[in-house]
Amino acid sequence: MKILKYIGIAVLIIAALFAAAYFIKSNSKSPITYESESPFITSIEEKSVATGKVIPEDEVAIKPQISGIIGEILVEEGDKLQAGDLIAKIKVVPNEQTLNTARGRVSNANIALNNAKIEYDRNKVLFEKGVISSQEFNNIELTYNQAKQELANAQSDLQIIRKGSAGGSTSANTDVKATIAGTVLEIPVKIGDQVIESNNFNDGTTIASIADLSKMIFEGMVDEAEVGKLEVGSPLKISFGAIPDKEFEGKLKFVAPKWNEEEETSSGVVQFKIEADVFIEDNHFIRAGYSANASLTLEKKDSVLAIKEALLQFDRETEQPYVEVEVGDQEFERKDVETGISDGINIEIISGLSESDKVKVWNKTEPEKKETASN
Numbered sequence: 001m002k003i004l005k006y007i008g009i010a011v012l013i014i015a016a017l018f019a020a021a022y023f024i025k026s027n028s029k030s031p032i033t034y035e036s037e038s039p040f041i042t043s044i045e046e047k048s049v050a051t052g053k054v055i056p057e058d059e060v061a062i063k064p065q066i067s068g069i070i071g072e073i074l075v076e077e078g079d080k081l082q083a084g085d086l087i088a089k090i091k092v093v094p095n096e097q098t099l100n101t102a103r104g105r106v107s108n109a110n111i112a113l114n115n116a117k118i119e120y121d122r123n124k125v126l127f128e129k130g131v132i133s134s135q136e137f138n139n140i141e142l143t144y145n146q147a148k149q150e151l152a153n154a155q156s157d158l159q160i161i162r163k164g165s166a167g168g169s170t171s172a173n174t175d176v177k178a179t180i181a182g183t184v185l186e187i188p189v190k191i192g193d194q195v196i197e198s199n200n201f202n203d204g205t206t207i208a209s210i211a212d213l214s215k216m217i218f219e220g221m222v223d224e225a226e227v228g229k230l231e232v233g234s235p236l237k238i239s240f241g242a243i244p245d246k247e248f249e250g251k252l253k254f255v256a257p258k259w260n261e262e263e264e265t266s267s268g269v270v271q272f273k274i275e276a277d278v279f280i281e282d283n284h285f286i287r288a289g290y291s292a293n294a295s296l297t298l299e300k301k302d303s304v305l306a307i308k309e310a311l312l313q314f315d316r317e318t319e320q321p322y323v324e325v326e327v328g329d330q331e332f333e334r335k336d337v338e339t340g341i342s343d344g345i346n347i348e349i350i351s352g353l354s355e356s357d358k359v360k361v362w363n364k365t366e367p368e369k370k371e372t373a374s375n
Helices: 001-027 096-128 133-162
Strands: 040-056 060-064 069-071 087-090 173-177 182-186 210-213 214-225 235-240 243-255 271-278 291-308 322-329 329-338 339-340 348-349
Touching: 040 087, 040 339, 040 348, 096 133, 096 173, 133 210, 214 243, 214 291, 291 339
Parallel strands: none
Antiparallel strands: 040 214, 040 291, 060 210, 069 087, 087 173, 182 210, 214 271, 235 243, 235 291, 243 271, 291 348, 322 329, 339 348
């Protein structure tokens, strides 16, 4: 009986060992069957996308030449103007102190002229009698003429202060005209607003902004890692959020030589400003301030060996790229590779692979199982 008992135990142990061996062997096989792809020859174009906006190449702020109050606005935003077109009229409101000073200057000029005239009339008689010399009389006549001119200047200044013009116009308005041809972008004032003239001490109040919308430039930002690859004069493609499915040609015209603190992103990435001419087609109207993206070609290579960038893996310690190459049925070995430029989909392989190699698709996901509808 004991022998049968030992035999039974031995059989159970042997069966358990066989079961364990089978379990280990079955679990050692990968549940995923990996596919592979071969390197191929293609052209790769490395691009950078700069975000920004389009602005007019030349935008002019129209400012008054005299202070006063807006009496009339004759244009609206969006109107197209020619140089010299009337934009607004300003009603002059003279400063009381300045007006009083001008009046005093006229009075003083009148007094000086009266005195000069008396001297002129008296010495003219003496000159005609030969009592004084011609040179002495000429000096007196010069003083008299200067006094007349000073009075005319004082009266003219008083007229300008009171009416905004020395022309003697009965209208108490002064005209504000367009200095260039273009479209009215903005009118930041309204009737009744007080405006200040443009002078050496004050920039003045802007009555309107005018720009030629047929000449636009793209203004955007590029990261410091890419700015060194840009060349002035390079072509680029510009797209607008407001005009989908349409790209406009452009030409890079400026790359900022200096970083500005305001151009640093919240993540600490240093950016540089770029500008590019935008070639606008006649059948499209581009508004100032449209958000835009500019696609710039940083580098392009033709007929290079490449693989899909998704096939690359990176060493956790060295962060060096490598791939797994098929050496047998579902057997792969690691191969370090040297990479070049990338377009985000394909990446250049400088060394480490050949066209005959088969690279493991290591990150392929299993398709989702479709649920059967219950009756």
